[in-house]
Amino acid sequence: MTYLAATSSFDPLKWVNLADARLGARALSVTDDWFADVNRMLEPSEPVWKEGLYDDNGKWMDGWESRRKRGSGHDHAVIRLGVAGTIRAIDIDTRYFTGNYPPSASVEACYCPEGDPDGDTSWTEILPSISLQGDHQHLYELDSNGVWSHLRLNIYPDGGVARLRVYGIPYRDWSSHPQHQAIDLASAMNGGRALACSDQHYGHMGNILNPGRGVNMGDGWETARRRTPGFDWVIVALGHPGLIKQVIVDTHHFKGNFPDHCSLLGGYISGGTDDQIEAQSLYWQELLPAQKLTMDSEHRFEAELNEIGPITHVRLNIFPDGGVSRLRLLGLIDTAASTTGSR
Template sequence: MARLRVHGIPFRDWSAIGDNQQVDLAAALNGGRALACSDEHFGRMSNILNPNRGENMGDGWETARRRTPGNDWVIVALGHPGEIERIVVDTLHFKGNYPDSCSIQAAYVKGGTDSQIETQSLFWRELLPSQKLQMHAEHEFAEQIAPLGPVTHVRLNIFPDGGVSRLRLFGKVAR
């Protein structure tokens, strides 16, 4: 057998997580899912939620160079609603093709289809204001995070384009 692919959403016993325990709410192993993105030219959007650090550029998410105004983005559904306290944006392996900066918007979404969520995300509140990024580095943010309360979805905006190896959203589970 060359490959075995299992599709579905991982089960996590969220009741076993302590009230003050920080967990990566966006991790694929915790049920986090990449729902939509502006471009998947060089890598799949779901790669940014994978465990461990990226093995190479192909193990991340990279968009094509933009020739028009605007920016690229990806929308992530968290594995469980929670209050985000620490964010890690990793540009490992992206040296000449990393984004200049990033920001994150977030919302507590009840219902709706993926396409409806994509449209709504334009109007979500700012969780992380624009932050400069560097090549081939882990960028950690805590003090810069706005206190929005519990959220279920985030939109990572990268300016103007480029590659991201991993996105980690650490926080406490909302009960």
């Protein structure tokens, strides 16, 4: 296991935050969260500062904060990830914690496919102790192919962490999935990832792959108003190659700002890198011809789909701009591809 501070070329937003509360991540135990509830650390929103806001225990802080330790030992929190997966990077964020941040922290992990860890569980250190600064994001890339379901965040000796983000690829044992049962191959829970887009001024592209329906406009992908010719688009890598049988484009909450229509291109990519995906998408086949969209609605397309064979990636085009809450790509897994785990 090796780690290093993230380089400027590493884009965490191309990966899935496995510790996102929207995916079901939650804290199972914590030594102390007197000042601020540990589960605030897993919220998908950016941390905020609320001047002058206090509760019964002291200053309200947007994150996890323990009391000042007056004895030996250190504080820690055990977290069940929203979905098990391989971890590419960890961000320990101390924003707004200035005189109350931990001087250092480390992260351990385990894999419990059934249930949660107990006293007999073996933990592996995936991020050795690192020095922390106040009001700062600490993003570290990991070099590991292990699959993990739970983390233990150790802070030395006490203090506050605004956000813990764990970027990686969800794991799924595709060999156990019935070949003739359709599944959402684009879902973040199944390893789907948003890789690139033309614009994401109001809402991040990865939101369209989250489970459930969007809670508001901010929980979707929305572009700025286009003032030049053209259209907006987002490219998604499927969790596993497959044959798409149904497409769902959901404009939930988007009423005066939904796209006029949309289309989908699909391609089977067997090489290259994520940063070259835009160029490759120029030659993909049309999976869904242009379809009219309406506000605040789920649009389901089946008969409209073209048969283009198994694909690994799609490009959703929206004309000319606007917001999409969710994209679902229901399909059958391609049994010719490896079915060991998520791509």
